[in-house]
Amino acid sequence: MRFTKMHGIGNDFVVVDWRDDVKLPPAERIAALADRHTGIGFDQLLSVEPARDPSCDWYYGVWNADGSPSGQCGNGVRCVAAWLYREGVIARDTDVRLESPSGPVTVRVLAADRVTVDMGEPDFTPSHLPFDAPQEASSYMLDVDGTPVTIGAVSMGNPHAVLEVPDLGDPHLENLGPVVTGHARFADGVNTGFALRVDRKTIRLRVHERGSGWTRACGTGACAAAAVLQRRGLVDAVVDVSLPGGTLTIEWHGPGHTLWMTGPAAFVFEGEI
Numbered sequence: 001m002r003f004t005k006m007h008g009i010g011n012d013f014v015v016v017d018w019r020d021d022v023k024l025p026p027a028e029r030i031a032a033l034a035d036r037h038t039g040i041g042f043d044q045l046l047s048v049e050p051a052r053d054p055s056c057d058w059y060y061g062v063w064n065a066d067g068s069p070s071g072q073c074g075n076g077v078r079c080v081a082a083w084l085y086r087e088g089v090i091a092r093d094t095d096v097r098l099e100s101p102s103g104p105v106t107v108r109v110l111a112a113d114r115v116t117v118d119m120g121e122p123d124f125t126p127s128h129l130p131f132d133a134p135q136e137a138s139s140y141m142l143d144v145d146g147t148p149v150t151i152g153a154v155s156m157g158n159p160h161a162v163l164e165v166p167d168l169g170d171p172h173l174e175n176l177g178p179v180v181t182g183h184a185r186f187a188d189g190v191n192t193g194f195a196l197r198v199d200r201k202t203i204r205l206r207v208h209e210r211g212s213g214w215t216r217a218c219g220t221g222a223c224a225a226a227a228v229l230q231r232r233g234l235v236d237a238v239v240d241v242s243l244p245g246g247t248l249t250i251e252w253h254g255p256g257h258t259l260w261m262t263g264p265a266a267f268v269f270e271g272e273i
């Protein structure tokens with residue numbers, strides 16, 4: 001199987017070309033390929049496939065390092081767009097509709113290594129994550145081993161919990177991340193973001209990802225953190241989200257508007273396995 005190793009600010013991917021023939025391996029095979037010692041190593045596997053939705057040009061599939069599927073991948077879709085541009089099948093500065101497992105997004109290649117994406121509208125409806133909550137709210141109390149923690153909850157096509165913290169270096173987060181990710185109120189699990197609001201234009205973020213663990217960056221996590229804090233009126237419509245691997249710019253003008261995410265996409269190497 002030929003593949004392209006890529007990353008979006010340190011969130012790393014293997015991109016496979018299944019335009020002619022979709023060859024989805026079993027989950028355990030994906031997990032074996034994700035292993036950073038005995039496999040290729042990646043946070044997510046991304047496939048490029050023919051679109052199922054006739055309004056879209058291409059489809060991309062998303063699988064985590066444990067082999068589980070995901071509905072969306074923000075850093076990943078920028079890499080898929082850059083991959084398609086390098087293949088010569090999409091043009092720069094042109095809106096292209098790509099189909100993700102959770103529905104269409106629109107990408108625009110700004111440069112060979114920089115892409116902006118309309119990620120759709122953040123969805124705060126708890127049942128759409130799914131998240132067990134009686135009604136939609138700007139924050140929820142989650143019981144974590146007897147300790148109440150405050151979260152925001154939003155879907156970007158995949159589920160996100162966002163916790164505001166005063167210190168991203170707090171050692172307690174190492175345990176809190178996986179506990180929230182596996183919390184029973186998120187029936188399908190959740191991606192857990194820890195956000196530190198620097199000012200109205202800047203958020204620092206770390207994400208413990210469902211199915212992949214702590215990553216250097218999470219594109220949908222950046223979208224989720226910006227959306228939760230904007231909904232609370234705590235940050236501006238345009239914010240820079242600084243993650244361990246780099247920075248993304250998120251633009252969202254509130255309910256009724258879609259959210260745009262802009263950032264880099266990098267090629268690392270080509271390979272065959």
Ligand SMILES: N[C@H](CCC[C@H](N)C(=O)O)C(=O)O
Pocket residue numbers: 011043044064069070071072073074075076158159191209210211212215217218219220221
């Ligand atoms: N790293 C991806 C998110 C993967 C989400 C996956 N962990 C899930 O199960 O939803 C991103 O840049 O958005």
